[in-house]
Amino acid sequence: MRTTFFVLFILMFSLFVVTLTSYTQEAPEVSERGKEVYEESCAHCHGIEGRGDGSAAENLLPRPRDFTGGVYKIRSTESGELPTDQDLFDIITNGMPGSSMPEWESALSADDRWELVAYIKTFYSGFQELKESETLPRLINLTGKVKYSQESVEIGKVLYTELGCIECHGNVGRGDGTSAPTLVDSWDYRTWPANLSQGWNYRGGSTTEDIFKRFIGGIAGSPMPAFEGDTFYHFGLTPEESKRAVELENKEEITPEDEAEYAKYSEKMENAIDAALDRAEGTELTPEAQKIYDDAMKVVYEKSWHLANYVKSLSPEKRPEYAIGNNVLRSQYKEGDLPTFDDAEWETLESSYYPLVGQVIVEPRQFNPTIDSVNVKSFYNDTEVAFLFTWDDRTNNTSVEETENFGQSFIDGLAIQFPVKVPKGPTDEKPYFLWGGRKPVYLWQWMASEPETIKELTAKGMSNAGLQEDQGNVQAESEYKEGQYRLWVKRALKTEDKKDLQIEPAVFVPIAFSAWDGANGDIDTKRAITSWYTFVLEPVPSSRRFIYPPLVALLSLGLLVGLRQFVQRKNT
Numbered sequence: 001m002r003t004t005f006f007v008l009f010i011l012m013f014s015l016f017v018v019t020l021t022s023y024t025q026e027a028p029e030v031s032e033r034g035k036e037v038y039e040e041s042c043a044h045c046h047g048i049e050g051r052g053d054g055s056a057a058e059n060l061l062p063r064p065r066d067f068t069g070g071v072y073k074i075r076s077t078e079s080g081e082l083p084t085d086q087d088l089f090d091i092i093t094n095g096m097p098g099s100s101m102p103e104w105e106s107a108l109s110a111d112d113r114w115e116l117v118a119y120i121k122t123f124y125s126g127f128q129e130l131k132e133s134e135t136l137p138r139l140i141n142l143t144g145k146v147k148y149s150q151e152s153v154e155i156g157k158v159l160y161t162e163l164g165c166i167e168c169h170g171n172v173g174r175g176d177g178t179s180a181p182t183l184v185d186s187w188d189y190r191t192w193p194a195n196l197s198q199g200w201n202y203r204g205g206s207t208t209e210d211i212f213k214r215f216i217g218g219i220a221g222s223p224m225p226a227f228e229g230d231t232f233y234h235f236g237l238t239p240e241e242s243k244r245a246v247e248l249e250n251k252e253e254i255t256p257e258d259e260a261e262y263a264k265y266s267e268k269m270e271n272a273i274d275a276a277l278d279r280a281e282g283t284e285l286t287p288e289a290q291k292i293y294d295d296a297m298k299v300v301y302e303k304s305w306h307l308a309n310y311v312k313s314l315s316p317e318k319r320p321e322y323a324i325g326n327n328v329l330r331s332q333y334k335e336g337d338l339p340t341f342d343d344a345e346w347e348t349l350e351s352s353y354y355p356l357v358g359q360v361i362v363e364p365r366q367f368n369p370t371i372d373s374v375n376v377k378s379f380y381n382d383t384e385v386a387f388l389f390t391w392d393d394r395t396n397n398t399s400v401e402e403t404e405n406f407g408q409s410f411i412d413g414l415a416i417q418f419p420v421k422v423p424k425g426p427t428d429e430k431p432y433f434l435w436g437g438r439k440p441v442y443l444w445q446w447m448a449s450e451p452e453t454i455k456e457l458t459a460k461g462m463s464n465a466g467l468q469e470d471q472g473n474v475q476a477e478s479e480y481k482e483g484q485y486r487l488w489v490k491r492a493l494k495t496e497d498k499k500d501l502q503i504e505p506a507v508f509v510p511i512a513f514s515a516w517d518g519a520n521g522d523i524d525t526k527r528a529i530t531s532w533y534t535f536v537l538e539p540v541p542s543s544r545r546f547i548y549p550p551l552v553a554l555l556s557l558g559l560l561v562g563l564r565q566f567v568q569r570k571n572t
């Protein structure tokens, strides 16, 4: 009995080791097939010779990668190292969300994806040299993972400020830090810090392991700093020593004992940095230096797991469901006045989520939109309807400006589009989704100018829009805070203007949105858009609204009468 158990254990253990070792698979030898698939599926972006200069490349930001430089963002390897074959296979399989690099899992077989790994490696000689030197790139050490907990998130939050993440990624991670509008990548193109509240747009995945690897290994080619010994705050000190060092650094009067104590910490830090730099240069470390390095890294890894847990906490688990099907925007009925801009009552509603894409049909086009989506809530009463729109934008642009390096920036804005006349049924044609055509659309166009404006327009096409004569039917109020706009809009359900949409309960109305990020060069047709979605004033069941109150009154009356009779009978 005991032996069978032991054999079973050995079997399971070897299985475990086999899965562990086969995790980093290697690409096959280069073949004609790899070249064929590459030229068919990849070359129009990455170029026939892998220089990132395919015919489609010019309009894209970030640019398709130039494979001849050996620069790879998404790696399981340390800063300065090449990716493993498995890393390349994974990125081809999954694509790079938030960029134009598509996923290939659905279009290419796993065999073809492995052939591609072998083929793209031929564009950079470093891969061959690595193979000849019979060394492997250094893998990021994933042991010692700190499990996700509120406590760990709190520690990570402090580190997020301490390590300067905030300068690019902003206070709550929406990518709106003070450096955000100034960043360029290694190829001199403009780049933006990731919006950490949108995990679905991370290039390399949003698990805590993914985040940890991006932080330790860096995102090569981007301005995001990679971990290097000398860039880490108090590298070489334990958390207790670091805390004490801060106290000493902030002390007004320093005694000779303080000085001696601080010198001890300084020396420790210097030794650790030396060890890290030697290691990075490829120098073999003495056992003593190795120990210093390992001890220092233990602290770094632990802190980085806390940081990864904090970053993870900034984003919902999944991208929200699109506002289609059962998720259509349902305006909720409310008796009496509608909630104003700051009213806490908005918190009681769920948002409907509308993903935006770049407008690429009409010139000028937007191939690289920066606004992911707009979230909408709505209430109505017997006479009016109110909406609350929120959307993330890394910069608050209220006027046209000349920027230092990126040409002009324009004014941020949002437009809400309806048909002038509601289609009679699902088969009745809607106006063309790009601001109408033969059938006109009715628009509310809000601009972040100072003071903000909201205008009513009628349009029969992108270049055929005009202000309505009768303005002032819509009211707006807004706020920009920490990388996010919040816009409140209100209108009467019925207006006198024939060119306005008239809004009625229980009627399904097409609705669409456009958003402009001025800092991204958005103006006129260059913007982010949605196609048609649906909006409805959620009908109030007539029974509840008109029959319930009298019924309740009647019932309570009956109860009262009954109670009185009961009491009277008792008394007599």
Ligand code: HEC
Residues within 6 Å of the ligand: 038, 041, 042, 043, 044, 045, 046, 056, 060, 061, 062, 063, 064, 065, 071, 072, 073, 074, 075, 088, 091, 092, 096, 099, 100, 101, 102, 104, 116, 120, 203
């Ligand atoms: C529509 C254009 C487009 C096509 C087609 C395309 N890519 Fe890409 N690819 C990109 C862009 C853009 C990037 C850079 C994204 C970034 O830097 O964030 C990229 C990056 C990459 C990277 C670098 C990953 C990293 O970690 O930095 C690899 C590898 C890659 N692509 C492989 C492929 C392969 C293989 C194909 C064909 C099967 C392909 N791409 C097809 C646009 C494209």
Ligand code: HEC
Residues within 6 Å of the ligand: 062, 073, 160, 163, 164, 165, 166, 167, 168, 169, 179, 183, 191, 192, 193, 194, 196, 201, 202, 203, 204, 205, 211, 214, 215, 219, 221, 222, 223, 224, 225, 307, 311
């Ligand atoms: C100098 C500006 C800068 C600083 C400082 C910075 N980042 Fe970034 N970060 C960026 C940029 C730019 C990107 C987008 C990289 C890309 O996709 O090319 C990014 C992307 C990311 C991503 C998304 C990774 C992915 O897979 O797309 C995470 C997570 C992240 N940063 C976390 C951090 C943390 C944590 C810190 C602090 C330790 C930090 N960043 C500091 C600029 C910065």
